[in-house]
Amino acid sequence: xxxxxxxxxxxxxxxxxxxxxxxxxxxxxxxxxxxxxxxxxxxxxxxxxxxxxxxxxxxxxxxxxxxxxxxxxxxxxxxxxxxxxxxxxxxxxxxxxxxxxxxxxxxxxxxxxxxxxxxxxxxxxxxxxxxxxxxxxxxxxxxx
Numbered sequence: 302x303x304x305x306x307x308x309x310x311x312x313x314x315x316x317x318x319x320x321x322x323x324x325x326x327x328x329x330x331x332x333x334x335x336x337x338x339x340x341x342x343x344x345x346x347x348x349x350x351x352x353x354x355x356x357x358x359x360x361x362x363x364x365x366x367x368x369x370x371x372x373x374x375x376x377x378x379x380x381x382x383x384x385x386x387x388x389x390x391x392x393x394x395x396x397x398x399x400x401x402x403x404x405x406x407x408x409x410x411x412x413x414x415x416x417x418x419x420x421x422x423x424x425x426x427x428x429x430x431x432x433x434x435x436x437x438x439x440x441x442x443x444x445x
Contacts (some may be wrong), residue, residue: 307320318387330347347368347371347382363437
């Protein structure tokens with residue numbers, strides 16, 4: 302039986318997730334990392350991505366998470382991801398996500414200053430990953 306650990310995700314508006322899990326796969330600023338029980342302690346910035354969680358039944362779940370901070374601690378401490386937003390694929394409005402992507406692309410094209418370009422790139426990444434997460438929902442539906 303795999304070793305489980307407590308993992309929680311918080312946004313400014315809600316506790317998005319709080320369960321014992323087998324593994325968490327997330328994208329950090331310097332690459333992807335898969336976290337298991339008894340992982341070494343660390344705190345790191347995370348990027349907008351499709352977060353993958355292997356639940357206590359051994360099944361993988363996927364969700365969109367925006368940029369944030371992850372803290373991993375061994376032992377009885379909780380492991381926490383704090384993000385601006387988190388959504389299950391079924392919660393994503395594809396029309397709104399496509400509009401956000403188009404707006405971010407326009408902002409990137411018209412950006413003159415470095416900080417404007419970086420902000421537009423962050424918004425574009427967020428919109429693209431929201432759409433990818435939504436596509437996971439569509440792919441998972443039974444075909445008619």
